[in-house]
Amino acid sequence: MSTTPNRRMVAVVLLIPVVVTIALWAFAWPAARIAPRDLPLGIAGSAPAADRLQQQLEQDGGAFEIHRFDDGVAARTAIEDRVVYGAVVITPKGPQLLTASAASPMVAQLLREAVTARALAGSQVQVTDAVAAPAGDPRGSALGASILPLAIAGVAAGSAVTMLRLRGGRAAGALIGVAALVGIAAAALTDSWLGAITGDWWTEAGALGLTVLAIGATVAGLAALIGPSGVGLGALLMVLLGNPFSGITSAPELLPQPLGTIGQLLPPGAGGSLLRSVAFFDGSAAGGAALTLGLWAAAGLTAVLVGGRRRTPTAAAPASGAPEPALAG
Structure with a gap:
C-alpha cells in the first residue's frame, strides 16, 4: 500500500471525530447552559415597590438588565419596540407582568417564574402577553x-x-x-x-x-x-x-x-x-x-x-502560452 492512501486513511480517522466533537460542543454545550444573562427587563410603577423589586432582581448576579419606565404604557411600548423582553408593572392591585411570547416563548416562561417567585406573599401576579406568538406556532x-x-x-x-x-x-x-x-x-x-x-x-x-x-x-x-x-x-x-x-x-x-x-x-x-x-x-x-x-x-x-477575475486569466494562460502547431511538430 502506498504512502498517500495511508495518509488519507489517517486523515479520515482523525478528522471525523474532531468534526463530531466540535458539533456536539456547539449544539449541546449552549443548550445545557441556558440561563438569563443581562436579559432586558422593564419595571414600571411606584418607586418604593419598584425599587424593592429591582434590588431583588439585581441580586441574581447579572441575570437581568433592568430598564425603568414611568408607567405600563411606556413599558408596553418598549416591549413592542424590542427594547425589553417583558416588564413588571407595579399597580395598587399588585404586580402585573407583561411578556412577549413572540420574542421568545422560553423567555416569557422564565419571566413568569422569576416574577412569581419574588411576588409578595398573598399577592397574585397578573400575566398579560403583550405580543403573543401566533396561534399557528404558539411555542415558536x-x-x-x-x-x-x-x-x-x-x-x-x-x-x-x-x-x-x-x-x-x-x-x-x-x-x-x-x-x-x-x-x-x-x-x-x-x-x-x-x-x-x-x-x-x-x-x-x-x-x-x-x-x-x-x-x-x-x-x-x-x-x-x-x-x-x-x-x-x-x-x-x-x-x-x-x-x-x-x-x-x-x-x-x-x-x-x-x-x-x-x-x-x-x-x-x-x-x-x-x-x-x-x-x-x-x-x-x-x-x-x-x-x-x-x-x-x-x-x-x-x-x-x-x-472570478483572478482565475479567468490563470485558466487562459496555458492556451496563450501553448506552442504553435508547426513548432510542436
Missing part, C-alpha cells in the same frame, strides 16, 4: 426550526456555484436567484401554510432570502478565494457554529457569553432576529440584523466577483 417551534434549512440552502447554493465552476457575474446572479426563490418558497410555507409568522408577506420573504444570500455568498466567496476547501470552512462557520449560536430557539441573552453575541454577528443569528422583527414587531429593531446580513452578502458577492 416552527420558527426555531426554520433557520437550519435556510443555512443548509445557503451552503448548498454556494457549493453548487463552486462545483459548477460559475464565475463572476454568473455566480453572483445564480446566488441572488436562488436566494430570491428560497425566500418566496419559505414565506409561502411558514406564513401562508403554517401560519408560524404573521407579518408583511413580502418583507418576510425578503428577510428569508437575504439570510440565504448572506450564507450562500459567503460560502461561494470563500471557495473563490481559497479554493474548494472554502466550502467546508463556510459550512463549518454557518451550520456547525452559526446555527446553534443563533439563539433562535431561546434568546441570545440566554446563551453563554460571548456565544450569544457572536451568534448575532453571523448570518443565521442575524437572520433569525430579522425574521422575528418583521414577522411580529412591524420591523422594530430590525436595522442591526439587516445591516449584518447585508455586509455578509456584500462581502461574499465581492469575493465571488474578485475571485
